[in-house]
Amino acid sequence: MTLNLQTNDLGKVIEADRAHVWHHLSQHKVYETVDPRVFIEGKGMRLWDAKGNEYLDAVSGGVWTVNVGYGRESIANAVRDQLVKLNYYAGAAGTVPGALFAEKLIEKMPGMTRVYYSNSGSEANEKVYKMVRQIAHRRHGGNKWKILFRERDYHGTTIGTLATSGQPQRAAQYGPYPDGFVMVPHCLEYRKQWDVENYGERAADAIEEVILREGPATVGCLVLEPVTAGGGVIVPPEGYWKRVQEICKKYDILLHIDEVVCGLGRTGKWFGYQHFDIQPDFVTMAKGVASGYAAISCTVTTERVFEMFKDDASDPMSYFRDISTFGGCTAGPVAALENMRIIEEEGLLENCIRMGDYCLSRLEELKGKHKVVGDVRGKGLFLGAELVADRETKEPLEEKLVQAVVADCLKNGVIIGATNRSLNGLNNTLCLSPALIATKADIDRIVDAIDSALTTVLG
Ligand code: PLP
Numbered sequence: 001m002t003l004n005l006q007t008n009d010l011g012k013v014i015e016a017d018r019a020h021v022w023h024h025l026s027q028h029k030v031y032e033t034v035d036p037r038v039f040i041e042g043k044g045m046r047l048w049d050a051k052g053n054e055y056l057d058a059v060s061g062g063v064w065t066v067n068v069g070y071g072r073e074s075i076a077n078a079v080r081d082q083l084v085k086l087n088y089y090a091g092a093a094g095t096v097p098g099a100l101f102a103e104k105l106i107e108k109m110p111g112m113t114r115v116y117y118s119n120s121g122s123e124a125n126e127k128v129y130k131m132v133r134q135i136a137h138r139r140h141g142g143n144k145w146k147i148l149f150r151e152r153d154y155h156g157t158t159i160g161t162l163a164t165s166g167q168p169q170r171a172a173q174y175g176p177y178p179d180g181f182v183m184v185p186h187c188l189e190y191r192k193q194w195d196v197e198n199y200g201e202r203a204a205d206a207i208e209e210v211i212l213r214e215g216p217a218t219v220g221c222l223v224l225e226p227v228t229a230g231g232g233v234i235v236p237p238e239g240y241w242k243r244v245q246e247i248c249k250k251y252d253i254l255l256h257i258d259e260v261v262c263g264l265g266r267t268g269k270w271f272g273y274q275h276f277d278i279q280p281d282f283v284t285m286a287k288g289v290a291s292g293y294a295a296i297s298c299t300v301t302t303e304r305v306f307e308m309f310k311d312d313a314s315d316p317m318s319y320f321r322d323i324s325t326f327g328g329c330t331a332g333p334v335a336a337l338e339n340m341r342i343i344e345e346e347g348l349l350e351n352c353i354r355m356g357d358y359c360l361s362r363l364e365e366l367k368g369k370h371k372v373v374g375d376v377r378g379k380g381l382f383l384g385a386e387l388v389a390d391r392e393t394k395e396p397l398e399e400k401l402v403q404a405v406v407a408d409c410l411k412n413g414v415i416i417g418a419t420n421r422s423l424n425g426l427n428n429t430l431c432l433s434p435a436l437i438a439t440k441a442d443i444d445r446i447v448d449a450i451d452s453a454l455t456t457v458l459g
Contacts, residue, residue, distance in 0.1 A: 121260030
């Protein structure tokens with residue numbers, strides 16, 4: 001790999017980064033003491049930094065995003081061609097890529113009919129919360145305004161979406177929050193809250209208990225991640241989703257599935273919820289929609305929901321009074337169209353299932369070898385390994401040791417992730433989300449790096 005930067009350019013880049021960039025999720029007191037990493041190029045699953053170091057990226061751009069891998073010229077070309085033709089128009093008019101991507105997307109989502117564009121996962125989720133509140137005002141006389149969310153789930157970084165954060169460290173310092181957001185228990189069987197046979201059904205029944213406590217007439221919506229991401233890679237147990245759907249129907253509660261991470265193939269189906277035979281009322285998506293080649297998010301609804309916003313043409317308050325300025329960018333949907341074509345033509349859903357199964361089996365081997373690996377879990381190429389100090393008590397491994405495992409992998413050129421610094425003590429899950437193009441050799445290299453890191457850090 002040849003770098004285009006001269007040595008003195010590199011110095012300037014690092015200087016500019018140090019002096020002016022406020023990095024996401026970073027304690028700068030620490031960041032300023034470490035050698036800064038500035039990535040300059042990517043191809044497939046590989047990244048190169050400004051010093052020419054090569055890395056295998058097992059987290060698709062840090063946060064589960066680059067599903068089709070780096071360096072896709074066909075996406076870049078499609079975006080370029082579209083930008084010179086028409087870069088943008090927002091509001092009450094269409095664009096060619098906006099219309100065509102919506103049509104393609106809806107083909108993959110039986111039962112859904114409408115796509116509302118914005119730019120980030122948080123924004124897509126906020127749109128749902130606003131729709132639910134408007135439905136409450138217009139249809140339920142102000143009732144059904146509460147939104148339930150689940151412990152350990154995450155839905156975004158805005159004040160509204162933080163009000164539905166099931167991860168205390170994300171929300172702790174940014175309150176007070178608006179009223180009407182209520183938490184239901186998590187469903188991770190490894191950390192059992194009920195000693196029962198049908199754990200999935202029991203965990204879903206806990207949602208019904210909250211609904212009954214709050215009053216079913218006040219609850220309008222339930223938001224869930226299909227597989228919880230940052231909260232520890234949690235796949236709901238057998239029986240959970242069927243009960244969830246029954247409960248929503250029973251109490252006329254809209255079901256919102258947050259596919260910001262799982263959407264567009266991460267779990268081996270187009271959407272995570274499609275593993276579970278459920279029919280949501282809202283689906284939101286962002287990261288993998290255009291694999292990070294352009295900013296785009298979508299709030300997708302059923303025709304039933306859509307119809308609720310068009311009943312009275314003479315009433316200026318009857319439609320969805322919302323806009324997203326950059327929801328009018330054409331780069332997003334055009335990149336998304338090409339991203340979807342790549343997933344289909346290269347058979348990446350199938351590869352995701354094959355490689356996901358292989359990766360899970362390799363993680364199981366690690367569990368056999370290192371007693372610190374308490375649980376391994378996931379779906380498709382969305383996997384986690386929970387590290388514990390003691391297998392019997394399941395006491396979480398100390399965070400600094402978990403971070404040392406991540407750092408050792410990085411030293412050996414493999415980028416993995418871990419659940420972020422939590423206040424609930426559950427910051428102990430290693431996270432893997434390689435691009436859907438991963439090969440067996442890539443998976444071996446990733447799992448071997450973790451194996452070696454566990455030995456180096458923990459003996
Ligand atoms: N929903 C889930 C499940 C997420 O994991 C995230 C971000 O990680 C979001 C929503 C928020 O997305 P964004 O950062 O694009 O606003």
